Amino acid sequence: MPTGVALRDAREQLFDAAERILLRDGPSALTSRAVTTEAGCAKGVLHRHFADFDAFLAELVRDRIARVDSQAAALRGAAGTGSVAGNLAAALTDLFGSVAVAIVALITFRDDLRARLRRAGPDGGGVPLLTEATAMVASYLAAERELGRIAADADVGTLAPALIGAGHLLFADRTGPRPEAGAVRKVVTSVVGAALRNGPFTNRT
Known part of the structure; x- marks a missing residue:
């Protein structure tokens, strides 16, 4: 798992993307694919930093x-x-x-x-x-x-x-x-x- 600044940047990028989706489209639109698409990164990035999507949401x-x-x-x-x-x-x-x-x-x-x-x-x-x-x-x-x-x-x-x-x-x-x-x-x-x-x-x- 990446560490240091790169990890912090990836987490914040994903968190910010999730917030934008929540504010724009509501919780029903929040999926792992929607988050990574909004963040402009590969889907695998989320799963490299979090065990699953619920773990990501809990950290958010x-x-x-x-x-x-x-x-x-x-x-x-x-x-x-x-x-x-x-x-x-x-x-x-x-x-x-x-x-x-x-x-x-x-x-x-x-x-x-x-x-x-x-x-x-x-x-x-x-x-x-x-x-x-x-x-x-x-x-x-x-x-x-x-x-x-x-x-x-x-x-x-x-x-x-x-x-x-x-x-x-x-x-x-x-x-x-x-x-x-x-x-x-x-x-x-x-x-x-x-x-x-x-x-x-x-x-x-």
Whole structure:
């Protein structure tokens, strides 16, 4: 198996090709031949780097989950700055305005992939990527609660999945227009407004 830069380049080339197919044609169009054709490489390239197509898809999802982990660190770092609702609206837009919605559709579409990811996950449950996104929002809300910018009795374990679910529904139609910023802010305010101190978009450092 090739190693080093060539391997990393091939993986990213294949991952990027799979994302383009997902965004353009949906999960039903995602096959090994479609990916290698989109990537402009021989079909054997995929099988040199991955045991089978489900292994490739699982690595694609894990790679995108790692990006959520990076976003989680940035969001938690924003605690205490700007406004809570503004930070959450930006985070939901960054998350679901990307390929994340298509990745969730892929996980839902392919039972074997979902089962593989769940077995490898930390607790074996939940929908991969959405689970990590929920943890990201919960961690941020907990940080803001510690800083006193949301109510001390705010139930972040309930607010976080409510925000992720509402955000996912808002962005779920990949063929429709991108939700406007005002629509995202309205969703955030509807979910967490009652828990915010000094109004949804006014709390600052």
